[in-house]
Amino acid sequence: MNSGESRQVELDTRLRRLHGGLDAGAGFEGRVMRRIATAATTAPRENLRAQFELRRTQLRRRLLREAWTSGITIMGIGACAFALLWRFAPDIQRAATGPSPLNDPNLLIGGTIAFLAGAIWFVFRRARG
Amino acid sequence: MPADDAIISLIQAGRAGEAFERLMPAYRRRVFGLAYSLLRDRGAAEDTAQEVFVKLWQALPRYDGRAQLSTWIYAITRNAAISALRRRRRSVSLSDPLVEQEVESRGARPAAEPEDEGLWRAVGTLPDKQRQAVTLYYQEERTVEEVAAMMGLPVNTVKTHLHRARAALATALGAEGREDA
Numbered sequence: 183m184n185s186g187e188s189r190q191v192e193l194d195t196r197l198r199r200l201h202g203g204l205d206a207g208a209g210f211e212g213r214v215m216r217r218i219a220t221a222a223t224t225a226p227r228e229n230l231r232a233q234f235e236l237r238r239t240q241l242r243r244r245l246l247r248e249a250w251t252s253g254i255t256i257m258g259i260g261a262c263a264f265a266l267l268w269r270f271a272p273d274i275q276r277a278a279t280g281p282s283p284l285n286d287p288n289l290l291i292g293g294t295i296a297f298l299a300g301a302i303w304f305v306f307r308r309a310r311g
Numbered sequence: 312m313p314a315d316d317a318i319i320s321l322i323q324a325g326r327a328g329e330a331f332e333r334l335m336p337a338y339r340r341r342v343f344g345l346a347y348s349l350l351r352d353r354g355a356a357e358d359t360a361q362e363v364f365v366k367l368w369q370a371l372p373r374y375d376g377r378a379q380l381s382t383w384i385y386a387i388t389r390n391a392a393i394s395a396l397r398r399r400r401r402s403v404s405l406s407d408p409l410v411e412q413e414v415e416s417r418g419a420r421p422a423a424e425p426e427d428e429g430l431w432r433a434v435g436t437l438p439d440k441q442r443q444a445v446t447l448y449y450q451e452e453r454t455v456e457e458v459a460a461m462m463g464l465p466v467n468t469v470k471t472h473l474h475r476a477r478a479a480l481a482t483a484l485g486a487e488g489r490e491d492a
């Protein structure tokens with residue numbers, strides 16, 4: 183064996199001596215079993231708490247998402263309504279200030295009959311089921 | 312591994328409690344060694360090893376045999392040790408670095424002969440993966456394949472780490488010997 187090899191063997195021996203005693207302390211198993219006993223009594227409560235927290239977080243996220251969606255929808259409808267008002271402003275003004283179509287008796291009678299017919303159809307349809 | 316086969320048979324027979332009783336002595340040293348190789352602190356390694364066995368006790372009935380038992384246990388141990396390292400880094404950043412350094416230097420050291428002090432210091436200066444490979448390889452009569460499984464690395468990578476670590480240690484000890492002379 184040359185000097186390089188003997189140095190390597192000596193290094194191996196010393197490294198084994200240095201790391202060979204590396205082990206958990208005495209009574210390790212007992213400590214683990216005590217932790218398991220503690221975990222067994224607290225686990226159901228912890229699980230319940232974790233589930234509650236998870237549901238709360240999910241609900242909060244869902245409400246936030248719905249608030250954003252509703253907000254964007256309302257803004258869209260508002261923008262459309264404003265555009266329509268802007269586009270048809272003269273017609274709306276004319277309709278509001280001009281003679282009312284309700285003053286025409288034929289239209290009033292026709293409208294009332296149509297409304298009553300619609301209501302009767304709806305009632306019959308619901309009754310049939 | 313024959314012990315693993317017996318443990319797996321017990322789990323499959325729905326006797327997880329008995330399986331755990333066999334598993335703990337069979338894996339205690341390996342789990343502790345792996346935790347120690349990552350954490351470099353006996354107290355923290357023991358705490359992590361305990362945590363790993365509690366997790367194993369909880370998860371053992373759900374072990375489905377898709378991964379090897381040892382691979383599964385080593386993965387749980389590595390994850391637990393990495394989490395412990397993260398927790399320690401967070402707490403270290405909030406406390407006095409000098410105190411932490413002192414605590415670490417005291418806690419990290421395994422029981423060594425006085426003449427091995429220099430070697431211990433040299434091991435401490437190795438890069439993390441090399442130091443981890445050396446710790447696991449020399450803790451027990453382990454094969455490189457087993458060390459590779461523990462570290463979750465390819466066998467050839469572990470061989471390279473061990474080769475480089477031995478070379479670095481031999482150089483460091485040679486220099487120390489010359490200084491002493």
